[in-house]
Every structure is written in C-alpha cells, then in structure tokens.
Amino acid sequence: MEPKLIFYSNSQLLEGPRFDLEHNLLYFVSILDYLVYCYNPETQEILSINLKSPASCVFILDFKIILVATKNGFYEVNFNTLSSKQKFQIDIPENVRYNDGIEDPKGRIIIGTMGFPEVKENVGKVFSYHQGSYKTLIDHTTISNGLAFSLDQKFLYFIDTPTKKVARYFYDIDTGVAKFDTYVIEFKAEGAPDGMCMDNKGMLWIAEWNGGCVSNWNPINGHKIQERKLPCPNVTSCCFDKYGNLYVTTAKSESETDAYGGGLFYIELTNN
Template sequence: MIPSLIFHSDSELLEGPVFNSENNLLYFVSILDCLVYCYNPVNKEILSMKLDSPVSCIYFKKHKVVLVSSKDGFFEIDFNSLQKKFAFQIDINDNVRYNDGIQDPIGRIIIGTMGYPEVIENVGNVYSYHEGQFKTIIKNTTISNGLAFSHDNKFLYFIDTPTKKVAKYAYDLETGDIEFIAYVIEFTGSSSPDGMCIDKDGMLWIAEWGGGCVSKWNPLNGEKINDIKLPCSNITSCCFDNDANLYITTAKNDSKHEVYGGGLFYVKSNEL
C-alpha cells in the first residue's frame, strides 16, 4: 500500500475530496487558498477556480458544475465556462466558517461550521438546507468534520474532531431529522479523526490528523481493521472513485522537513 502523489502545489490545507461517479471527475478544495479544483483522472487535467473567502465543501449539480461552500456563502461554479455566481447563504455567525458536509439522497445539503479565524470550543453547528430553508440538526460542535451515510441511509456517521469519536445518528430521510444513538468508534492515540468516507461493505475510512494515515474501521463493533500510511502527518479526508480506488487529501504541519503535506494522493483498489 504505497500511495502515489498526484498533485502538489504548496497548499497549506487540501480538503473535501468528492468523486462524481456519473462524470468520472474528482473535486477537492484548498481551504485557505480559497481554491476549488476539478481533476480528470483520464487525461490528468486539473482546473481551478478561486473564490474570495475560505472554501470547504463541494456538492454536485451537473457536468462540471458544482455548488461550493465558502465563508461568504454558497457559490455555483461552472468548470465548463470557468464562471461563478452566488447561490445562497445560511445565517451563520461571523466568527465561524463552513467545514465538512454531505448531501442526502433527496438533495438536502448537510454542512458543519467551526470557529474562524480561531477554533472556538462549541461554537459550531451542523445544518441541513433544502429548498431555501435550513435548520440546525447538531448543536455546539467544535470542529465539524467527517460525515457519511450508511448504505440504507438510515444512519448518519459524524465526527467532531476534538471528541476523538465517531457518532452514529438515526436519520429520517423524509424529514431530515436526526437522533443521536451512540459513539461507535473512539481514537485513543495521539491522532484525531478528520474527514471520512464509507466503502461498499459499510466500513468507514477515516483520515487521521497527526497520525500520518487513513484507517479502516468497522462501525458495527468499533474495531480498527487496518490503515494506509502516508509520507506526511496531517491527513484530512478521503473518497473512493468508481473502481474503489482511494483519493486522499493532506495538509502541511509545522516541520520544515515534511515536504509532502498539502498533497493529493491516490491508492489503487488492489492495494487496499
């Protein structure tokens, strides 16, 4: 399991990789550079668009057109024309920015917030937005991160990074309401859980900030199955493509000797 570096541009904080299976395109962001990327794995083309405030999460609309969260609100970005336009904003406090998010099967946008420019304990929330209306579904979070639905969409897994745990919620697809069930995974070492995704078998793959790896967990019993080591310490998130290959985003750390932080990595499915 040797990850391949496929993109590196001296970014401080790459995040939010999502793969559009219909169009075979990977999207990801450089949060603090306010950049949104579109990567074509077939011809290796990488396009980028810059917004005016930190970006975090990408939602699919149509071919090469996405909705992106930024501190200034949600913007529609068209990578066909390289144009952008404001879409909407949720009523959030000035001292927070958006972080990780996900979309449910009927199109609800779920997204969390965190303190910005400084992390503030319990200042964040997780919101659900649909058809012009929004509501708070998880309150008093600190660093809202990984979100993943079970394959039957009955459960939502969520990471508030400082808790070092993965929470499991019952999810009502009809109403968008959630109810806390239990913490199903706990990190006891020095690393902290960041972004995550779920594989075809229902296992959670969790990026470990400070741990230099992506780890695979069984949410049914809380057991760690294995991990993938990377040549940098701060791993931010991951996602699978159509062929179960894994894309991984990373961030820099304070060491001058670590050169690969902030890169985008790729691991083939036959090596997982």
C-alpha cells in the same frame, strides 16, 4: 501499494475531495487559498477557480458544475465556462466558516461549521439546507468534520474532531431529522479523526489528522480493520473513485518528516 502523489502546489490545507462517478472527475478545495479544483484522472488536467473566501466542500450538480460552500455563501461553479455565481447563504456568525458536508438521498445539504479564524469550543453547528430553508441538526460542535450515511441510510455518522470519536445518529430520510444514538468509534492513539467516507461494504475510511494515515473501521463493533500510511502527518479527508481506490487530501505540518503535506494522494486498494 504506496500512496501516489497526484497534485502538489504548496497548499496549506487541502480538503473536501468529492468524486463524480458518472463523469469520472474529482473535485477538492484548498481552503485557505480560496480555491476549488477539478481534476480529470484520464487527461490529468487540473482546473481551478478562486472564490474569494475560504472554500470547504463540494456538492455535485452536473458535468463540471458543482456547488461549493465558502465562508461568503454557497456558489455554483461551472468549470465548463470557468465561472461562478452565488446561490444562497445560511445565517452563520462572522466567527465561523463552513467545513465538511454531505448530501442526503433526498437532496438535502448537510454541512458543519467551525470557529474561524480561531477554533473555539462549541461555536459550531451542523445544518441541513433544502429548497431555501435550513435547520440545525447538531449543536455545540467545535470542529465539525466527517459525515457519512450507512448503506441503508438509517444512520448518519459524524465526527467532531476534538472528541476523537465517531458519533452515530438515527436519521429520518422523510423528515431529515437526526437524533443522537451513540458513539461507535474512539481514537486512542495520536491521530484525531477528520474527514471520512464509507465503502461498499459499509465500513468507514477515516483520515487521521496528526496520525499520518487513513484508517479503516467497522462502525458496527468499533474495531479497526487496517490503515494506509501517508508520508505526512496531517491527513484531512478521503473519497472513493469508480475503481474503489482512494483519493486523499492532506495539510502541511511542522514535522521535519513531512513529505508533501498539503498534497493530493491516490491509494490503490483494488487491482482495477
């Protein structure tokens, strides 16, 4: 099936798709527009809230209530009332912003940073935040991106985009400590890995910046299984819905063949 364009509003950089399986809602952000969106696939209603600084990723709290990481801190956003309030902030330098994030099974927020407004080498980190305190999990990153847990929760997979690799870390659920193990996937073509998610078979789906696709990989042996093309070069992230199909965010590029870069796409992988 060809990718279906779901939403387009001329955004520069859509990112951070997160699907609420319980309530059948999709959340995503337009980083440079400071916007977070809530999309209902059944009604096709799209709501948005402006958070006044770059918004990077979403953590689900309740029905239409989420936590959003912005440069100015973490905000609780309520799409029932179209309101937001700041909850906390991690002590990050002025020259970075948050990027990709994930929640571990114990409720810890794991989130990376990157240089902003300019990307700078090794100024990023990956933090773990829980109940008012935080610590550094991974240091000296450049563009902290995709994060995913193995199905048995023993490993954390992580992408620092300029490395063009997927790293695997031993992850201790009890202590929340990550220890580098090895690199499991290396991208040798033009595309660089960006956001990612894991399917119910333990395989990784990775958005490829400047690669025009989401690619499917086996993290055990590092082999590429398949890829799904999109009509724009810069693919930023992806997540699964309740049917096992993919929502995919993209960004604009300077390519003349870029069709709807900065749009939200839907890729059917199953027959529902």
